[in-house]
Amino acid sequence: MKQTLVLVLLVAAAPWLSAAPLRVLITGNNSALAGPYSAALKAGGAQVTTGDASDAKLAAADVVILSSDKFDPLPAGSQEALTKFARRGGGIVALNGAIASGPKQWGLDDSRKFKSEMMLYVVSNSHPIVKDSSPFDIMDDTYYDLDISDKAFVLASAFTLYGKDSKRGEGPRIPDRDARSSIYDIQAQMWTYEGETHRAFVLLQGAPETMAHASIRTFILRAIAWTGKQENIDAFVPKADLADLRYPVGGPLRAADSIKKFQMQSGFAANVVAEEPLINKPIAIQWDGRGRIWVAETPEYPNGKRSLNAPSWKETGVPDPNAKLDPKDEKRYVRPGRDSISLLIDSNNDGLMDKKHVFYTGLELVTGFCLSGDGVIAVAHPNIILLRDTDGDGVADVEKPLFGGFDPGDTHFVANHFIEAPDGWVYVSTGSGADATNPETGKVMARISPGVFRFKPDGSAIEQIASEGGNSFGGEVTSDMEIYHGKATSGNPIQHVVLPETILARAGKTDARSLFNVNPGREVARKDLPERANIRQIDQVGRYSAACSTAVYEGGAWPKDYNGQIFTTEPILDIIHCEKMTQDGAVMKGPEKIEATSEWLRSTDYWFCPVDVSFGPDGAMYVLDFNTPVVTHNDTRGPQHSKSGASVRPDRDQYFGRIYRIQHQSAPKFPAVDLYNANAAGLVAAFKHPSKVVRFNAIRILCEKSATLGKQAVPALTTMAGSEPSAPSRILALWALSRLGALKDDTLNSAMRASDSSIRKNAYLIAEAAGIPINGAAASAGIGDKDARVRLATLRALGASPMTSEASSVLLASNSKLTDPWSKAAAAAANTKAPTSQLEQVLSDAGGAGQTEESVRAMAAALASGSNKGQIPGVLAAASRSANAPLVIATLQELGKITSPPPGAAGAMNALRTLLSSSNKKVAAATLPIAAGWDKGGSLAKESTKVAGELLNIARDPKAPETSRAEAVKVLLPARSLNKFILAHVSALLTQPQPEALAKELVNSLAATGEPEAGTVIVNSYPTLPESLQEEAFSAVVSRPEWAKLFLDAVEAKKIAADKLAPARISRLTSNPDSKIAERAKGIFGAGSASGSKDELVTKLLPDIDKPGDVANGKTLFSA
Incomplete structure (x- = not known):
């Protein structure tokens, strides 16, 4: 049985403090210890001796360094001497194989290791030994499955090669052949231990290159001082090593060095604008009316105040894991937020920001902001808030929530990229849904879904503009009011808002969508994709799986070919991408295929993490760099996740962050502006500035000062709106006049x-x-x-x-x-x-006023879903007189989808009677759902019953055409209120074998009713349905808790075979939104696991799966 690894026997004794000079005994055969380390110790004033761990040697030492490249226990005499040494408070530094120095029953050997390029994940500032340090890559052994004491304090860790499920062969592989780290298992590689009398430090690695690494040398020399209880922990560390501790070899580069790794387009140059420690994790940037940079920083990302799911050395995305938990919500810490919005200052005009004026701090997970009035509007959990500086001291003193509900469970599905457009609305992209509420009343003002929404800066209105599921981090509004939206993870990184959803909602039935993919499935021009598990792409490999930004160039300083081109990034692949868009009818498109062999910018520094690009008032590109080895938030490979939806990882840093400026070498230098002190003429003149940032700030400030400057600006605006040759300037003038009420x-x-x-x-x-x-x-x-x-x-x-x-x-x-x-x-x-119903005009015209069935159907659908339903009785009257049956049928089918009678329905009974009695059976059938819903007094019972009976006969007639039977079902079920037997008769059809098209219509139409009887029939029929229809039936069942309950009843009764259910369907039951259904399903199936037979099959096939593949065959397959 393994014993707990603590390195020494714990004994009780009074604390012992060493006296200078520190006496250090070096044991073992490591040449680096006898060389550079010994020299550093002596230079720091220590007395250094070498030899074995004997009583005599240890008696003259305060700290012993145990080092060995073999995992062999020390002789019994040395172990006894170490016990005495610990009893009197001696410090122990154990390196590499020296962890096996104790008794053989510890069971420690070197079999549980693998060699690869590993990142040593140092938990910076968690302990004096790792103060101001950073993670870094080394080529050395990673060790696993050591029985470490719970009292050990972990300083550094690494991913092991264990997979998600060791039963399925994803555990240790053959050493030195295919061993490589995964992302599922994190184990300690360096730690400290404090006993009652002694201190110990352990580092598992020990290759010569590792021992020569400056950070490793610092950790060991600090550990010697710490275990020796010295006050100055850096007493033995060379200053040169301390200077590089934040920027170690194999780790993050200094900003100036990182730029050297940029592979850019010819004619461009980059420089550092701001870097840590001045800024940390910049997430959004804006420029004010004086051209000054404002930045939002989010060291809170990704977890914010959410509490840990794993030990803090594994889950490093929490700024203060030692904070107290909220007694009202133990999933959150009680502490101020750490995020901030600040003004950056370049005090000596050298281009590098050297001071920061904090406008507001205390935010949690800020992801976007814009300037507004005397402050800023920002989004941070859980609100969109207005932060005002009412006394002019440059610090916010008023925090006013504008909208509540912005607190997504997964913290990378967030609102971002706030842009106040020329129309006076603030446009925002978002990857999450939200019930946007009035903070004062709690009333929901709008239900926001992933996509684009907008709001008024005063909080008076908020509405959806475009929606499509999926995460987002990118938004843009151009000078001519085109809106772009970024989709981060779908492989379709840039989307164009073609038509707002407020329009589509009034259109009724339409195939149009608000968003159009500009560059669907765009591949990146980088062939050397990262392969290490911790930094490679997870999905959409070779495409955009973490796209950030949708910035259109309107800076005025670059060559004209760049005007209107759009930029996005892929932080996982360290690139910035440029897409040339062209208009294709109603939409904007990128090229079908890009032949380029390289991206617009590529960095060979994999810590480079461009989370946003934006264009400043000087026309240059500004790149916000998180500077981190990890970009992935949630990891679909299935490792442990945090309460924020982020995978638990040891490399989520809160320190680094840069802003870079990229400018064309021939760019003109624009004169400085001060829009805050400009008069009306000056603000209007700024509408002609080359940079969109300045132009947008000018119209914003002018409209904010409309009470004092509005009237004065009107003459100049009117002139500009009428004759200005520059389109962006003229457009702004038109919008400004409209907003000022002077157009x-x-x-x-x-x-x-x-x-x-x-x-x-x-x-x-x-x-x-x-x-x-x-x-x-x-x-x-x-x-x-x-x-x-x-x-x-x-x-x-x-x-x-x-x-x-x-x-x-x-x-x-x-x-x-x-x-x-x-x-x-x-x-x-x-x-x-329209002032009168256009449908009525069409149906009253013998030729249908030149309309088609499609256009009439669209008009009828819009009327049915719109606010002018009072026009419908007139439309029906015209339909009853019309000889154009196809147009009448199209109209009736759409109007039949109305769930309640419109105004004036009682006056339409005669028209409905005529339509029900039509010699055209399709006209009569299309009328039936309308009559069933409107005829509350039964005046149409005779006609309706006759039509319903004819349709039921068709539905039940096996000799009737399949399409006719399906159409009859489609009409009958919405009209089931006419007779209680309609539902029963139609349901009975599903209990018998039917042609597939009819069975499909039965499933869908029954599901649409929501009736309990329909659910019972669908569940009972499920086992006999073909597989193609089982999915539709199952989707209908799991959408309603009461039907899902019936399904689980059938599984328990063995009417539905559990082992025949696909894992995906089981998962939809065990993760059902209804908690009762989910818990019951877990009890039946387990926690979403597949059947035992599948596990057996996987186990059986694994030996063949793990065999090397045939490269030639594979090449043939994928080249075919």
Whole structure:
């Protein structure tokens, strides 16, 4: 049985303090100890002797260094002498094989090790021995499975080669052949121990190169002083070694040295703007009205105040693991936040920031901010807050929450990139959902989902703009009001907001999505991908799996070819990527394929971690570098995770952080600006500055000072809005006039006719934002514009205000001519604002007013989901008179999706009776769901019953066409309120073998009802369904707790075979959002594990899986 490894026998004795000079005995055969180490000790005043660990030698020593390259126990006499030595308080430093110095029953040998390039994860500042140190790579042995005392204090660790599940062969491999570290198991490699009378230090590594490493030398020399109880722990450490302790060989580089590792485009140069210790973990950057840098820092990332799930030496993402736990929530610490927002100062104008003025500290997990008024607006758990400096001392003294609900469980699904756009809204990207609440009332103001949202700086409004699931860290609003969103982990790093969801929501049925992938599946131009488990990509390998930033170049200082190009980063691969976008109809696209052999910037320093790029008022790129070896947050390979959703790792540092500036060598130098002290004319003039940052600050400050400067600015703004040749400047002037309430109709109309399409587009966007009706001529010009982005803006404007009859006619005439899904959706949304129902006009026209089934369906869907439902009775009346059956059917099918009668429904009964009695059976069938939902008095019972009976006969007739039977089911179930037997008869069909198309419609239509009887039928039919339909049935079942309960009942009753369920389905039960279902499922299946037969199969196949592959065959396979 293994005994606890403490190196020496513990004995009781009074504390003993050494007196100078320290007497050090070096044992063993390590030449480095007799050389450089001995010299350093002597230079520090120590007395050094060598020899074995005998009574005589130890009697004349205060500290003994035990060193051996063999794992052999010391002779019994030496062990007894060490016991006495410890009894009197001697210090012990054990290196490499010396940990086996004790009795043989300790069972320590060198079999539990493997040699590889390893990172020694030093827990900096956790102990005096590792003060101001950093992790670093060495080539040496990693040791595992040593029985270390619980009282040991771990100073450094490493990943071992153990896998997630040792039963499946992922444990130790053959040494020196394929041994390599994984990311599942972290074990101590260096530690201290304090007994009642003595101190001990252990370092497991001992290769000659390791012993020559300056940091290792520092740790050992400090350990000698510490175990010898010296006051000055650095007494023996050479100053040169101390100077490099933060920047060791194999570890992080100094910022100036890291730049030398940049492989950049020709003509560009980089310099350091700020570095640690001045800044730590910069996450967001802004420039104020004087061109000064403001930065948000987040040493709290990733865990914030969440408590540890693992020992602090393993889980290093907690700034203060010794803080007290909150008695109300033991998952959180009680302490102030550590994140801050500061102004950086270059006091000597050398380009390197040397001072920091902290505007506000105390935030938890800040991820984005923007300047606003006399302060900033920031997001930090759990709010979006306004921080104000009301007394002008440069420090925030008022903290006002604007919106609550921003406290995601996983701390890399966060709101980020706050940009106050020309329209006065702050646009934000987010990777998480949130119920944005009013902090004072707690009322939900908006339900935010991953994507883009915006809010008013005064907190009066917040709304979703675009959504798509997935993590995000990147957002941009350009000078011409195009919005970009970054998707970090999907492999589709850059997305363009084509149409806001506020428009799509009014469009009803549409295939359009708010976001469009600019560069789907973009591969990185880096072939030497990292292979070590701790730093390699996990998924989307060779693509973008941690993309950050979507910054469009509008800096005015680089060659013109860069204008409008967009930049993103891949921190795992140490690159900055440049994408040249072009407009393709309504969307922005990157090239189908990029032939480049290298990225815009690549660093060969793998600590380089560019989490953001932005462009400053000088037109240069500013790179925020977390400077860390770990980028991965949650790890899908399955190691232990923290309460923040981050994988538990020993390399989550809170110290490093840099800002780099990259500028073109031919860039002009722009004159300094001071927008805060500028008058109205000066602010308007700044609209023409080459840099977008300055231009956006100018309009923000002008509008913030509208009470004093607004009227004075109007003449100059009007002139600029009417004739300024620079499109970005003219666009800003138009927005400023609109926000100041001084935009004249002729100025706006002139802009709608401008030669530059970006000006025309923004003129229509202003009409939308301000609710300005546009006339027929403007509507015709905009919808007919060659630029699809102008067309979309026109349609948005038509749907934002009361529509004139002329504009309505233009819109109706254009419907069938629109080709892209976004234009169709925008037109459908705009149709709901027509003065009279356009559908009624279409159905009343013998030729259908030139419309198609598709355009009519879109109009009907928009009407059904919009706010003008009072038009529906008139539409039905027109439908009852129409001879155009296809258009009538399309209209009725969409209106049949309304769940409750609209205003005036009672007056539509005669029209519904006519439609139900139509000789066209499809018209009658399409009418049935409407009649079932609206006819509360039963006046249509005769007609409805007749139609329902005919449909039921078709559904049950095995000789009827399969598509007709499926269509009958689709109509009958929404009309089940007509007769209680409809559900029963239709459900009975699923209990019998049916053609696949009919079975699929039965499953989906029954699931849509939500009825308990439907759930019972789906569960009972599950075992007999084909596999292709079992997934649809299962998805329906697990979506409702009451149906999931029925499913588990069937499993327990063995009506559904547990061993036939795929692991993914079991997981969906054991991780069900309903906790009762999840717990019950775990009891049935275990904690989401697969069946025992699968484990047996894996075990059986592993010997073959572990055999070396055939390279030639593999090459043939992947080259085919």
